[in-house]
Amino acid sequence: MRLQQITTLLNAFLGIYFLCVPLYVGAQSSLLLQDAFPKLSAFSKPIEITHANDLSDRLFVVEQAGIIKVFPNDSNITNMQVVTFLDIHTRITSGGEMGLLGMAFDPSYRYNGYLYVNYTRTDKGQLQTVISRFHVNPNDPNQGDASSEKILLVFNQPYSNHNGGKLAFGKDGYLYIATGDGGSGGDPQNNGQSLSTVLGKILRIDVNQIPGIDTYSIPSDNPFVTITGARPEIYAYGLRNPWKFSFDPVTGYLWAGDVGQNAREEINLITKGGNYGWRYREGKACYNPSANCPTQNLIDPVWDYIQSSGTGRSVTGGLVYRGSLLPALYGKYIYGDFVSGNMWTLTYDSTSKKATNEFLMKMNGNISAFGEDQHRELYICNYSSGRIQKLKDALVLANEPELATYIDVYPNPSTSLVYIKLKLTQNDRISVRLYSMQGKLVDSLLSNERVAAGESEITLDTKSLSAGTYIYQLESKKITQSGKIHIIR
Structure with a gap:
């Protein structure tokens, strides 16, 4: 590979470049991962981002220590516009996998002001999970009433990990609750298979006041x-x-990511009464017993992947994209891995019951949540950096020069050489990597290399690559961009 600085290009070429960048290759466009709210300070361990479904176009970020913040859904907002909506940190035991782990707004929130939270606490030395209801201050829509807590459900946690956390309402109006198996390793109490405990389950309750x-x-x-x-x-x-x-x-489908033990991570379609196999199985492989495990009446994951340092070791369940700004992703389930930062798209055929999984891109950090705004546009919580990030179609770059980085890949498909052309509006440090469709790193073209403003070109010799489709990913200070390269023989 070689990096060649190009100092001059005709203005006419640049005009054509912005109109004709060949970014739509295959079924997926070239995508950017960028800071959704660049003027905000980092959040503290964001674990959830959601909206109230009240037409206010606000976003709520849950911080693990026990604070919920609210702000207008505007990319130009500043810290002055971020308000603490609810602070219950003194009631919470936080750290590791403990803390304020989930929240959901009542489907009738516009009228009753109810919201629900899932957190861990310690009571007389016993770690517990608490499901509570709060209501908004009737005089201030940006203030939850911390004194209004109504505890609905409490159950003990035998260990400090595998606490689940997610809350969400289904179309049926019922509240669904994710619980882990109680922790330690290997589910020593076999909670996952026991119907006498709420641990290792998806719960469903009716919180409508009767x-x-x-x-x-x-x-x-x-x-x-x-x-x-x-x-x-x-x-x-x-x-x-x-x-x-x-x-x-x-579709109403309930999608869940289930974190594995030491071998596999799962994506499941949850159905009423379904048994998803743990601890008999981890993914589609036997766990306990390690061979000849029961399989009858167990539901296979829609998709599972083998744990590795490159792929990841802790799935973060995502969502099916139903927004309008990323048409190439519409109807695809987008999920990631907390450890590796990898993200994938999964396309599910409900007729054949088969799924197709494709690597999307790698985020620099830990993925703690996928969420959406009231327009169903996608946001991603970066747990380690505290930033809220979003995906964007790279074709809009011509209208947003502040993004600073442009990329063109040609010829695509290619039989031999592939050229990756960059345009920087300022000096930057750039990394460019090539991945398989499963997310395995194939080659590092650049690694945090200083590149001067202007036009640059990387030449990729693909002779050693097998025919197929690969993902390129460019990272700069401001954005991450990825797309597909097709190699034919």
Whole structure:
């Protein structure tokens, strides 16, 4: 590979470049990953980003220590516009996998002002998970009332990890709750398979206020309400730590990422009464017992991947994109890995029950959540940097010179040499890498190399590559950009 500085280009060429950048290759356009709110200070360990579904176009960020912040959904906002919506950090035990782990707004929030949270606390030396309801200050929509807490559900945690966390309402109006298996390693109490505990489950409860019921009721069609000794809240079981799940608003499908033990990470479609196999199985492989494990009536993951340092070791469940700004991603399930920062798209065929998985890009940091605004546009929480990031179609770059980095890849498809042309509006440090469609690093073209403002070109000799489709990824200080390269023989 060679890096060649190009000092002059005809203005006419640049005009054509911006109109004709060949970024739509295959089914997916070239995408940018950028800071969604560049003028804001970093959040502290953001664990969730969501909206209130109240037409206010605000975003709410959950910080693990116990604080929820709210601000207008505007890329130009400053710190002065960020408000602490709810502060309950003194009630919470936080650290590791503990803390304020989830929140959900009532479907009727515009009218009743209710929101629900999932957090861990310590009571008389016992770690517990708490599901509580709060309501908004009726005189200030940007202030939750910390004194309004109504505890709905409490259960003990035997260990400090695998605490689940996600809360979400389904189309049925019921509240769904993710719980982990109680922690340690290997599920020593076999909670995942036990119907007598809420651990290792997806729960479903009715939080609509019913006369005579002070906390919650059980939906009459919950799958185990008639089973003696079973917890009636259980909706699905056999899960290890499905800490992130989401509903597809179009199909109603419930998607969950379940963190594995030492071998595999899972993406599951959760169905009522489903048994997802843990601890008998991890992914599609036997775990306990290690061979000849039970398989009857166990539901396979839609997709699983083998743990590795390159691929990742802790899945972060995502969401099905239903926004309008990224048409190439519409209907795809977007998820990632907390450890590696890798992101993928999964396309599911409900007729054949088969899924196609493609590497999207790698984020520099830990992915703690995928969320959306009221327009169903996608946001990503970077846990390690504290930034909120978003994907953007690279074709808009001509109208946003402040993004500073442009990229063109040609010829595409290619039989031999591929040229990656860069344009920088200022000096920067650039990394360019090539990945397989599964997310395995194939080659590093540049690694944090200082590149001067202007036009630059990298030449990639593809003779050693097998025919197929690869993902290129460019990283600068401001953005990450990725797209596909097709090699034919």
